[in-house]
Amino acid sequence: MCKNNNFYKKNFIFKIIQNDLKNKKYNFICTRFPPEPNGYLHIGHIKSICLNFFIAKFYKGNCFLRIDDTNPTTENIKYINSIKKDLMWLGFKWDGNIKYSSNYFELIYEYAIELINKNLAYVDELSIEEIKSYRGTLLLPGKNSPYRNRSITESLKLFRNMRLGKFPEGRMCLRAKIDMKSKIIIMRDPVLYRIKFQKHHHTGKKWFIYPTYDFCHCISDSIEGITHSLCTLEFLDNKVLYNWILSNISIKNYPKQYEFSKLKIEYGITSKRNIRLLIKSKIVDGWDDPRLLTISGLRRKGYTASSLKNFCYHIGVTKQNNIIQLSYLEFFIKKELNKVAPRAMAILRPLKIIIDNFPVKKKIKLLIPNHPSNKNMGYKIIYFTKEIYIDILDFSEKEKKNYKRLILGKKVKLRYAFIIKANKIIKDNNGNIIHVHCTYYKNTLGMKIDKKNQKIKGIIHWISCSNSKAVLFYLYNNLLKKKNINNTDNILSYINKKSLQIYNGFIEKKLLQEQKKQHFQFEREGYFYLDKKYSNKKQIIFNQILSLRKS
Structure with a gap:
């Protein structure tokens, strides 16, 4: 999984497990990855996936995939399928069959009955709004519901009738009886069950009541024999309730919850509510939009499973919340693709160049490497012809400071080919450049640009017009204009309206036939990924992973 043990050595959770094993608290480690099927997995989930699966493999234990399906209102089978697909793409295999929280509904219901019998839970008839107002604030204590002291017998009867579907949604709920004055708000009589007349993907129409996440999660952990229940810091207060529930029901296994910092990346959106x-x-x-940090979005953009896992292994697991620079995520895919991605020339913003002193029917065959430092990747043939395309950004009518490209009346070197000089511009009636007439210098093939050739402005890439293939290039910028937003922010006010730019350009005609790959480095442009999912015979799409251009 990881080439070194740094992920293990720098991880405080591993130290906890080591001590537990040393003290013989456990002799077999069991973890789980418990996503809620109400959306696609994102990069934050990869951190949790790596942690839970790595621990299980390292200690030769088990890691389960549990679908936390307690809310049929927002859950869908398509999300479950996407979760499985993402995990398999990342290269992780869960132990045993997939677990579902809904498998335990009958047991969880019985534990709710047990709490009622112990006078530790009651059926409440306050509305959702009233429950919130009764709960109080961080500064003000909550107040008891008028239904808090109803008899055990009455609560049992009402709860059983809730299960039978005899009350409408929102009419009643089951709440734990803990402490409405607790400094931890979640302990102020939290809701354990609510009524939902919604068909469940797994249980159908069997249930009219569903347990809340907090009530179901800890019981599911216990049933599955989870030893270390790992979650992000946002669930720190929930741990008190987690322990309270397990301590007050007759359940055998008693897992312990540990929290680590959530993965946040600059300009990233991971909130499912915001993505919806x-x-x-x-x-x-x-x-799966490539501008999102969902796993499917990153995959479609061109990120590899190994680059994402290596990123998560290197940032490590701590209790300190911080925001990771986007460039750090990009570093790992760039490091990987720099070694394996074939080089090619592509023109995103085409400008036609006509070589006046080159014969119309002539073409010169050029043998160039697929990778500048990896000869094992072989060579390919491209052609130099009378008409070629260059990028319009590589041409200027006038001199510019530090501009080392083609300028009217000046010379430039074509990558792997000749030196050319721009002589004349042809424009349309609106003043737009249609094409540029140039001359080429026959004896400059293979000439290197050095200090002796000060008149040569620089080296640019190009493609023969007759040996090109039209494609679409999707260039992605940050979706947000702000580095970091809160889930409560009005996200629509921070959207970058230029986050996607589409260009009609060209690639080498036989590139996809000769290279059975999807990743390419288009010279001077960036790393691109062939989007097979959305490409077809009529339209080929390349998604930009990273840019190489500085201007």
């Missing part, structure tokens, strides 16, 4: 809003507003085209 972006999809609904048609700002992104789905959960």
Whole structure:
């Protein structure tokens, strides 16, 4: 999994497990990855996946995949399928069959009955709004519900009738009886069950009541024999409730919860609520939009499973919340692709160049490497012809400071080919450049540009017009204009309207036939990924992973 043990050595959770094993608290380690199927997995989940699966493998234990399906209102089978697909793509295999929280509904219901019988839970008839107002604030204590002291017999009867579907949604709920004056708000009589007349993907229409995450999660951990329940710091207060529930029901296994910092990346959006809003507003085209940090979005953009895992292994696991620079994530895919991605020339913003002193029917065959430092990747043939494309950014009518490209009346070197000089510009009626007439210098093939050739401005890439293939290039910028936003922020006000730019350009005609790959480095442009999912015979799409251009 990881080439070194740094992930193990720098991880405080591993130290806890080591001590537990040393003190013989456990002789077999069991972890789990418990996503809620209400959206696609994102990069934050990869950190949790790596941690839970790495621990299980390191200690030769088990790691389960548990689908936390306690809310049929927002859950969908398509999300479960995407979760499985993402895990398999990342290279992780869960132990045994997939677990579902819904498998334990009957047991969880019986534990709720046990709490009622112990006078530690009651059926409440306050509305959701009233429950919130009764709960109080961080500064003000909550107050008891008028139904808090109803008899055990009455609560049992009402709860059983809730299960039978005799009350409408929102009419009643089951709450734990803990302490409405607790400094930890979650301990102020939290809701354990709510009524939902919604068909469940797994249990169908069997249930009319569903346990809350907090009530179900700890019991599911115990049933599965989880030894170390790992979650992010946002669940720190929930741990008190986690322990309270397990301490007050007759359950055998008693897992312990440990928290680590959540993964946050600059300009990143991981909130499922916000992603749904972006999809609904048609700002992104789905959960796999390459501008999102969902696993499917990163995969479609061109990130590899190994680069994402290596990123998570290197940032480590701590209790300190911080925001990771986007460039650090990009470093790992760049490091990987720099070694394996074939080089090619592509023109994103084409400008036609006509070589006046080159014969119309002539073409010169050029043999160039697929990779400048890896000869094992072989060579390919490209052609130099009378008409070629260059990028319009590589041409200027006038001199510019530090501009080392083609300038009217000046010379430039074509990559792997000749030196050319721009002589004349042809424009349309609106003043737009249609094409540029140039001359080429026959004896400059293979000439190196050095200090002796000060008149040569620089080296630019190009493609023969007759040996090119039209494609679309999707260039992605940050979806947000702000480095970091809170989940409560109005996300639509921070959207970068230029986060996607689409260019009609060209690649080498036989590139995809000769290279059975999806990743390429288009010279001077960046790393790109062939989007096979959305490409077809009529339209080929390349998604930009990283840019190489500085201007």
